[in-house]
């Protein structure tokens with residue numbers, strides 16, 4: 001059993017700089033970031049500013065060149081087995097059925113088959129794929145594949161979920177559905193979620209805080225709180241004047257980091 005400092009943040013980056021071997025400039029510079037337990041935090045910023053790098057550091061896939069990354073108060077020095085990582089691509093195993101893909105982490109953890117089957121059935125239902133248990137990834141739409149990857153990540157009750165552009169490649173309608181599904185799911189699950197997105201609406205719909213990164217070498221420019229109560233309904237939220245105000249604030253910050261004029 002792990003003992004955790006009661007006041008520890010779920011994730012903390014302290015003055016983290018990361019420079020890839022052979023690179024002439026850091027991918028991120030002096031990034032300090034705190035993610036409290038059970039919070040949903042969005043990271044936005046221009047392409048290449050280091051958003052995925054931050055998730056990779058949190059997952060223990062990369063180590064900082066300078067500074068420290070802590071999970072539940074302890075330095076991350078190896079693969080973070082408490083973190084579930086939903087990457088940009090669904091990355092399902094093509095030779096396994098939907099149910100086998102969803103249950104993969106339980107199998108690795110040697111969860112008994114009866115319990116495994118129950119939990120797979122539960123999560124298949126939660127992500128709306130009942131009836132598709134025996135289908136293979138090639139027989140699913142992009143949205144369905146994404147649902148499988150989300151169920152696969154959440155089924156083992158991870159302490160923190162890291163999502164890299166969770167709905168990036170999907171059409172607008174599927175995206176909205178999955179965003180609302182994720183919100184509803186989070187009402188029950190209430191874990192910690194850190195996700196990267198390019199979609200300012202998505203950041204506001206889902207997050208408690210939005211971290212705005214500056215262009216590379218990336219660092220944290222601002223952290224904006226999202227004050228909307230939960231449970232949230234995307235439709236009503238979108239129509240509220242407070243939503244537009246926050247969107248405009250976020251857009252002003254984000255725009256300043258984009259090279260929209262083509263100037264250097």
Ligand SMILES: Nc1ncnc2c1ncn2[C@@H]1O[C@H](COP(=O)(O)OP(=O)(O)OP(=O)(O)O)[C@@H](O)[C@H]1O
Nearest residue numbers: 020023027045046047048049050051052053054216
């Ligand atoms: N394995 C690697 N080796 C060398 N440089 C890398 C590597 N991975 C990423 N980088 C560089 O680090 C910087 C940050 O990359 P990262 O993927 O974290 O950015 P990002 O903000 O997630 O980008 P995007 O929004 O386009 O996905 C970029 O300049 C990228 O070229």
